[in-house]
Amino acid sequence: MGRYLLTRVWHSALTLVLASVVVFAAARALPGDPALAVAGEEADAETLAAVRADLGLDQPLWVQYARFARGLLSGDLGTSVRTGTPVTELIATTLPVTLWLATYAVAVAVVVGLALGVLAAVRRGTWVDQAVGGVSLLGLSVPSFWVGLLAILYLAVGLGWFPASGYVSPAEDPLRALHHLTLPALILGATTAAVVTRQTRASTLQQLGADHVRTARAKGAPRSAVLLRFALRNSLVVVVTLVGLQLGGLVSGAVVTERIFGLPGFGKLTLDAVFSRDYPVIQAVVLVVTVAYILINLVVDVLYTVLDPRIRVAGGTR
Template sequence: MPLFILKRLRDSVIALVLATVLVFLGVRALPGDIATAMAGEEGSPEQLAAIRDRFGLDEPVYVQYFHWISNMARGDMGASIRTGQPVSDLLSTALPATAELAVLSLVLALLIGIPLGAMAAVRRGRAVDHVSNGFSLVGLSIPNFWFGLVLILILSIGLGWLPSSGYRSFAEDPGANLLRMVMPAMVLGIGVAAVLARQMQASMIESLSTDYVRTARAKGLREPSVIVGHALRNSLITAVTIIGLQLGALISGAAVTEKIFVIPGLGKLAVDSVFQRDYPVIQGVVLVSAAGYIIVNFAVDALYSVLNPRIRVAGGAR
């Protein structure tokens, strides 16, 4: 197991290094000139030259990358062009809101997706099976922005049950925080629940037809024990994969939802930074999102090795 984890850790480090290269080159491939964005359209040639000299923009790209990654290693992510605030401060302020939204969305998805998919597999052809299929189809088809607007119209404007937008930190006011996170969590969580329900159903159907499940039934085990202790446990490996992929996607892909509900998270910060051409902030947001995705997938691989020893042995043998 340690060898398997070390190999996955090595792969994660390589992926993170490649991510830094892609982020650095991607930001410099954006339309417009960084020096012009910092000086403004009215900036004089002398101002542009001074900015390029100050930030090393006149140096070769590989030298710029080396300086940037060296500063990153020391915790210096630069400063915002627009506000002058350190990028690390902006990220540390925005990350908790995005992390909370991702966790709440995932909890909602788990509470809906796993039970619904499992019951649909056990009761194939019955009402719960049709409900699960319909839910998966609708959940995968509805765009997040449309679903968010519908929830605001119904739950906020129509019924007045929930605030339509805004954010209060959990530490400041837990009740107000959770009320304001209900609709955003629903917007993101329903789509994940739809994916989870569909994959769980397929995995459970496959597990229920395996030899070890038939053997367990032949030994006289009660049906709930067979379903929960054998079929469901094996199917949770599939669920772990989906959860890891979706959690990474939630962390890096909540921009639209955060913008609709005015949540000051990484997604909203990224969108605002793109429109403002705030390149240092864009770099920081994308890199943190990529790092979060890589870390989550490393954790999933580690959990995989616990749930399925065959994967651990196969991974360590390579």
Template sequence: MPMLWYVFHRLWQSALTLVLVSMVVFAGVRALPGDPATALAGEQADPAATAAVRADLGLDRSLPVQYFEFAKHAVVGDFGRSIRTGTPVRHMIGTTLPVTLQLALYAMFIAVLAGVAGGVIAAVYRGRWPEWVVNGVSLVGLSVPTFWLGILAVLYLSVKLSLFPASGYVSPFENPLRGVYFLTLPALILGVTHSAVVQRQTRSSMVETLTTDYVRTARAKGLGPGAVIVRYALRNSLIVVTTVIGLQLGLLIAGAVVTERIFSLPGIGKLTLDSVFTRDYPVIQAVVLVISASYILINLLVDVLYTVIDPRVRVPGRAQ
């Protein structure tokens, strides 16, 4: 029962956060320079035609009324139609969001695999050459801009060596092997950057955990190094790592714009850029709101996972 109450408490907090985010998104989009009615009607259109377009888009009404209409329809998943193409925004997001999610999850898998392994190595071999190598690689991953790394990968791994395709997308649901093949290079580029963050947090948490009394006791009982590291040190370090992974996954979903552009992936990042350039209000609002909702949902799941991963974390009302 306390656990259910904790989840309910976090749910209404997340809902309130989402409402506040929707207000900020709505106000921010309206603050963008330019008039979508003028862009749609044409610069040379007479004022009457521009006013008719503005009225058709609902831009002639007051901001509170516009926000209420936007929120009322957004609750049921209706984000209107694109000003640029006339396509329902819900359909556009439904087509592009899965591509970004596939890329983000694949990149996160690479980041967790490399980051946790590197963090464990750096903590176990602290002060020796394996730690220096791992820390050096992570420093490079943090320092090199993603767009530059992506361009180099396309030039050398795609164009010169022909190991991966330079652009394009195949759905893994239609052709799993070919779909993974097309996503591997962009996921690797994103994963390298985010694995550095995971590695540093894993190392920091592991170094602290390896000096605790229960780890020394486990060693004194005669447990092997592998069992001590995996069953005691790593397991008790996962709560910090889980937090970082949750935050990094949210950043991956929101920040895949550049990578999708480099590799011509039809994801939500490309949709966002196209919408910003054309002042497509409904699409911009919907995209930012969906990304924000994904970020909030990920943080909610991470909070709930705390009590599963680490029994020492207590929810309000649970017996101590």
């Protein structure tokens, strides 16, 4: 097991190094001139040259990357070209907003997806199964930005059930924070809930037809115990994989939701950086998302060994 985890950590570190190279190159491939964004459209050639020298853009790319890599190793992500604020401060301010939103959205998606998926599997072939399938297909098909706008129009403005925009820190007021994040979390987690529902249904049906489940039923085990202890537990391996992948995607994909609901999160920071060609911020946000994916995948690998002993045995023999 230990050797397996060390191998995974080594692969993750190599992935992070390759990602830093790709991010560095991709940021500089964006159209536009950061010096022009800083100095203004009316700046002359001398001013632009001075700004490029100040930002280090006049140096060879390998020198720029070496400086960028040294900063990563020392925890220095640079300074925002647009605001002059250290990038670490910007991330420390905006990332918690997105993490709270993504965690809330995943929690809603898992609870709703597991409940609907198991219900559809137990009621296979009935109108309940068809209704759950229709709802999940709707969640996968309808664009989140459109649903978000409708939710603001009817649930926030029309009925007044939720705030239309704004953010409150959970440290300041947990209940108000929950109230402000509920509607964005529902919108953001709708697609994930639909995916979890469909995969849970398919995996549960497969487990209900397995030999050990039929044996447990033949021995007179209660239906609820068979469903929860055998079928659902084995189905959780698939669900954990989906949730791990979806959580990383929600952190990076919350841009639209945060924009619609006016949340000062990671998505807004990313858009502002792209529009202003803010290289240090662009590089930092992409690397943060990459690290998030890597860490989530490591956690998922560990959870596999908890949910399925066969995986633990295989991992221990590597």
